Amino acid sequence: MLDLKLLQKHGDVVQDGLAKRNSDIDLARFQELDAKRRSILGEVETLKSERNKASGLVAKAKRAGEDASDLIATLSTTSDRIKELDKQAAEVSAGVNDFLLTLPNVPHESVPVGKDENDNTLLSMWGDKPEFDFEPRDHHDLGVALDGLDFERAAKIAGARFAVYKGWAARLERALAAFMLDIHTGEHGYTEVMPPVIVNRQTMTGTGQLPKFGEDLFGLTGTDKDYFLIPTAEVPVTNLHSEETLAETDLPISYCAYTPCFRSEAGSYGKDTKGIIRQHQFQKVELVHFTRPEDSYDQLEKLREHAEEILKRLGLHYRVVTLCTGDMGFAAAKTYDIEVWLPSQDTYREISSCSNCEDFQARRANIRYRPTGAKKSGLPHTLNGSGLAVGRTFVAILENYQQADGSVVIPEALRPYMGGIDKIG
RNA sequence: GGAGGGAUGGCCGAGCGGUUGAAGGCGGUGGUCUUGAAAACCACUGACGGGGUGACUCGUCCGGGGGUUCGAAUCCCUCUCCCUCCGCCA
The missing domain is CATH 1.10.287.40 (Serine-tRNA synthetase, tRNA binding domain)
Structure with a gap:
């Protein structure tokens, strides 16, 4: 607001x-x-x-x-x-x-003016594209062939845009989440939070999903409650401090949360129908900050670096773009997207989105802070970013680390989390 | 699901329908005293919104919403949350 x-x-x-x-x-x-x-x-x-x-x-x-x-x-x-x-x-x-x-946030002055994603500007690149002396397969085929991903049974028990992870795949998902959480809590100073993944209307309004974007959400029926499934942990975690006045000495507050995310994907029919790029349910490690207004843009850079660190440790080639004014989300004043290289698509795909919402969400959710010694309270800034989307990281590993024989090498950093194995298949 | 009890300022805790924004206590801030500190004593100490350069001033707020009344923290209805007991359950 x-x-x-x-x-x-x-x-x-x-x-x-x-x-x-x-x-x-x-x-x-x-x-x-x-x-x-x-x-x-x-x-x-x-x-x-x-x-x-x-x-x-x-x-x-x-x-x-x-x-x-x-x-x-x-x-x-x-x-x-x-x-x-x-x-x-x-x-x-x-x-x-x-x-x-219903009014979106006003873009920060440093945000490039543009119409759509084609006007986003490149901020940086890291690593190199892997080279294959064979035709790389996509994660769907690799995952199915290695008996880890099962889309048919997922369709049977739930429907389209769901997947069953089995054996090594389920383990890989869990390993990635633990790997990310350990780095963010152990090295980047985040406090881990496990919030409800069902929230009420007020909470959805606080971060900006409602009233405008209800069609993107799953609501719960058959109950007299007004409940929704979260589309990202940003929603419950940012609202953790709704209706509260924080002390300036409390700031910055940094939370990370691993949760499932639910999106109806209304209006995306025909997009990314194969594989797990776009699912109704996916898991994500989310990073959320509450800062003093004067610190939020420095914090945005740190947040982006924290997300990038995960990709670096996994040895995945990526680039960072600054979203232009026409491509930003409703609540954001400035957003960086981190895009990982996917060989099967010969392109970069979003794996993290890091935004500074300034006081937009704080005002909606009534999150306040009191500067030390001040009589009046003010509004803190809130930031959020994926660190990272686990499903898409899973995809990136499969595709970038695949071998000619159809097996997939486990990145060094992840092996302790995979029971020491160095290869799938 | 059934029965009962609660929700008041940062915290605890009073509160007859009428100067009650709310006693008292704790905490906090400032001061007196002290070499310093503690103790004691004194004073100040809620939030949000509006107006004014300013001293200041107006409005709203006692879990949320609605009602009764000239007037509601106080009476009525309703919702939410918390607690106790029973049932069920991971």
């Missing part, structure tokens, strides 16, 4: 930011609504002030045993008017709020 004051005083800045995001939202309707809200509020607050004073007089009179029926009669009228105005104010405020909840 954007700062109401920013919209009131610098609507042009917001309108400009929206334009860069290819949004055609018109702020005029908002300005009108907000002016109405403020005018009603001014009137009703004056009336309330009068009512409070008169109420005190009634109390005084009653205590003195005097008659106050005249006063009470006057108050009755005032009170009716207040009720009416309060109701109007609530309606208009709800309208203002609903509108605010």
